[in-house]
Amino acid sequence: MRRDVYDVVIVGSGAGGGMAAYELTKAGATVLLLEAGGMWDNTKDSDMLVAPWETPRRGGSTPDKPFGEHDACIGGWNVPGEPFTTAPGSRFQWWRARMVGGRTNHWGRISLRFGPDDFQHKSIDGLGDNWPITYDDVKPYYDEVDDLIGIFGSREGMRNHPDGKFLPAPKPRCWEMPIKKAADKHAVTCIPSRLSIITRPHNGRAACHYCGQCNRGCRTNSNFTSTNVLIAPALRTGKLTMRTDAMVREVSVGKDGLADGVIFIDKVRGEEMKVNAKVVVLAASACETARIMLNSKSAKFPQGLGNSSGMVGKYLTDTTGTDVGGFLPALADQPRHNCDGVGGAHLYMPWWLDNKKLDFPRGYHIEIWGGMGMPGYGVGGGMQNYAGGGGYGASLKSDVRKYWGTGVGFSGRGEMIPNEKSFCEIDPRAVDQWGIPVLRFHWEWSDYEYNQVKHMQETFRTLLQEMGAVVRSNMPTKEQGYGIATGGSIIHELGCVRMGSDPKASVLNEHCQTWDCKNVFVADGGPFVSQADKNPTWTILALSMRTSRYIAEQRKGGKL
Numbered sequence: 001m002r003r004d005v006y007d008v009v010i011v012g013s014g015a016g017g018g019m020a021a022y023e024l025t026k027a028g029a030t031v032l033l034l035e036a037g038g039m040w041d042n043t044k045d046s047d048m049l050v051a052p053w054e055t056p057r058r059g060g061s062t063p064d065k066p067f068g069e070h071d072a073c074i075g076g077w078n079v080p081g082e083p084f085t086t087a088p089g090s091r092f093q094w095w096r097a098r099m100v101g102g103r104t105n106h107w108g109r110i111s112l113r114f115g116p117d118d119f120q121h122k123s124i125d126g127l128g129d130n131w132p133i134t135y136d137d138v139k140p141y142y143d144e145v146d147d148l149i150g151i152f153g154s155r156e157g158m159r160n161h162p163d164g165k166f167l168p169a170p171k172p173r174c175w176e177m178p179i180k181k182a183a184d185k186h187a188v189t190c191i192p193s194r195l196s197i198i199t200r201p202h203n204g205r206a207a208c209h210y211c212g213q214c215n216r217g218c219r220t221n222s223n224f225t226s227t228n229v230l231i232a233p234a235l236r237t238g239k240l241t242m243r244t245d246a247m248v249r250e251v252s253v254g255k256d257g258l259a260d261g262v263i264f265i266d267k268v269r270g271e272e273m274k275v276n277a278k279v280v281v282l283a284a285s286a287c288e289t290a291r292i293m294l295n296s297k298s299a300k301f302p303q304g305l306g307n308s309s310g311m312v313g314k315y316l317t318d319t320t321g322t323d324v325g326g327f328l329p330a331l332a333d334q335p336r337h338n339c340d341g342v343g344g345a346h347l348y349m350p351w352w353l354d355n356k357k358l359d360f361p362r363g364y365h366i367e368i369w370g371g372m373g374m375p376g377y378g379v380g381g382g383m384q385n386y387a388g389g390g391g392y393g394a395s396l397k398s399d400v401r402k403y404w405g406t407g408v409g410f411s412g413r414g415e416m417i418p419n420e421k422s423f424c425e426i427d428p429r430a431v432d433q434w435g436i437p438v439l440r441f442h443w444e445w446s447d448y449e450y451n452q453v454k455h456m457q458e459t460f461r462t463l464l465q466e467m468g469a470v471v472r473s474n475m476p477t478k479e480q481g482y483g484i485a486t487g488g489s490i491i492h493e494l495g496c497v498r499m500g501s502d503p504k505a506s507v508l509n510e511h512c513q514t515w516d517c518k519n520v521f522v523a524d525g526g527p528f529v530s531q532a533d534k535n536p537t538w539t540i541l542a543l544s545m546r547t548s549r550y551i552a553e554q555r556k557g558g559k560l
């Protein structure tokens with residue numbers, strides 16, 4: 001490690017960290033990017049087009065690869081040697097990728113802007129908090145993210161689901177048509193998806209060739225990953241140094257009360273190291289950034305860096321979720337046809353109702369699944385689950401052929417209201433293998449979320465019935481929480497390091513700069529004040545770009 005003082009050190013190379021590296025190197029800063037995981041490059045490491053039947057596990061999952069052996073992920077629900085704990089009575093799951101590019105290697109690429117209401121929802125229904133910024137503040141950055149990365153979609157003119165600068169969207173596939181028909185019949189808005197997959201050549205990258213395997217990593221770079229779309233051009237500037245297997249423990253603070261760098265563990269050598277920088281950007285993902293800040297205790301910041309308000313770790317949220325699946329007899333024995341498409345649905349349903357007429361606040365969107373993906377381990381969810389299906393040998397093969405591609409389903413993804421009972425803190429009794437104190441999670445859903453999820457279940461069952469599908473499960477009861485997914489399991493954890501306009505009630509100002517220490521910034525999902533009924537990553541990218549531009553301006557003006 002060189003003993004230089006970098007202009008900026010960035011912690012984490014996922015969506016937020018990658019964008020910060022791209023922007024800050026473009027602005028001329030010398031940047032060190034520290035990443036806890038190892039190298040991964042889609043163009044070389046992806047299992048694209050590998051047939052599951054040619055591999056020992058037929059594509060099945062393992063503890064290391066919870067979403068299947070071909071998934072482009074190192075990490076997952078459990079990271080060996082790096083535990084977290086949950087408080088008694090709380091259930092929480094935390095997906096952590098440990099690799100360059102973070103979770104952008106295997107995410108769903110559903111790339112939705114928040115709308116005007118999403119930034120100011122307290123003014124509408126009195127719940128939660130407003131953001132200190134509005135849609136108009138973020139819109140120019142969303143536009144630039146669209147242009148830089150590439151996204152497909154359709155212009156719909158919906159107020160709270162703003163249009164972006166879209167590439168053409170692919171047409172619905174055969175299995176998606178009955179879903180569209182049922183949605184139209186029940187007045188559920190159903191429009192082309194908005195995914196960061198390029199359907200035309202874009203900024204030197206090749207267009208998607210519709211192999212449907214985005215979660216394996218794209219060898220032609222036709223979908224978005226932080227590594228190949230942001231970090232690669234940042235490296236080409238010559239201004240970026242990237243160090244992998246560097247697990248950051250804390251931000252260090254000088255005598256002047258400003259951050260002077262970070263302390264990390266070199267995981268290969270097991271050595272503690274310090275690196276010096278004039279500005280620190282934390283982008284290790286919302287909860288991990290809170291962990292680093294809480295572990296950064298000093299004489300000046302005895303409660304942890306940026307935590308004079310006591311708000312670091314507070315108001316942790318995740319998207320609400322529940323699923324209903326079934327199979328569509330009308331699709332059985334379908335002639336083999338070209339079911340090609342992107343690695344995700346071609347349709348989605350944004351929130352379409354008025355909460356004034358409902359018993360829950362805020363909304364949800366609907367994601368759909370189905371189609372004839374490459375058959376692998378557990379194809380179709382087990383033939384014994386189909387009427388007359390099951391058996392062995394020739395009859396099993398014939399059932400698989402008959403029912404392959406008949407499965408369809410809906411997943412709801414909704415907005416949780418932040419609450420005081422859902423938060424993370426440092427567990428005073430547990431450390432990871434590097435000796436770093438770990439997080440303990442507290443989690444509670446409220447009736448707002450339970451009622452919303454009940455509505456999802458009822459809606460999905462109505463749509464499946466309309467399509468003539470055989471539904472595979474009974475309606476979950478109130479005692480079963482209406483089938484609500486465990487906190488954290490939708491992998492949209494946000495908050496913990498929220499921005500605000502009051503230094504006593506928030507950690508960051510509107511530029512994602514800590515109130516307490518002017519040269520420490522956050523560029524991941526931590527600053528989010530609320531969830532919205534949208535997936536978060538496009539907003540993480542837009543905010544990281546906005547924060548990075550602010551850092552560059554401040555540096556130019558000699559203020560940092």
Ligand SMILES: Cc1cc2nc3c(=O)[nH]c(=O)nc-3n(C[C@H](O)[C@H](O)[C@H](O)COP(=O)(O)OP(=O)(O)OC[C@H]3O[C@@H](n4cnc5c(N)ncnc54)[C@H](O)[C@@H]3O)c2cc1C
Pocket residue numbers: 011012013014015016017034035036037095097098099100101102103104106107108109110111112246247248249283284285286288292491492523524525535536537538540
């Ligand atoms: C299967 C899946 C599907 C998803 N689908 C969607 C979707 O369709 N749309 C959407 O908007 N979002 C989706 N998400 C969520 C999305 O991936 C995240 O919102 C996004 O990646 C968060 O970006 P980030 O930069 O905050 O964190 P990450 O992408 O998680 O990156 C954080 C990086 O920091 C590193 N790091 C962590 N701790 C340290 C440390 N102490 N020191 C150094 N480095 C550290 C990690 O190794 C990681 O590389 C999905 C996620 C998953 C897993």
Ligand code: SF4
Pocket residue numbers: 197198207208209210211212213214215217218219220221222223341342343
């Ligand atoms: S569907 Fe398109 S973007 Fe996705 S992996 Fe295949 S070629 Fe790449």
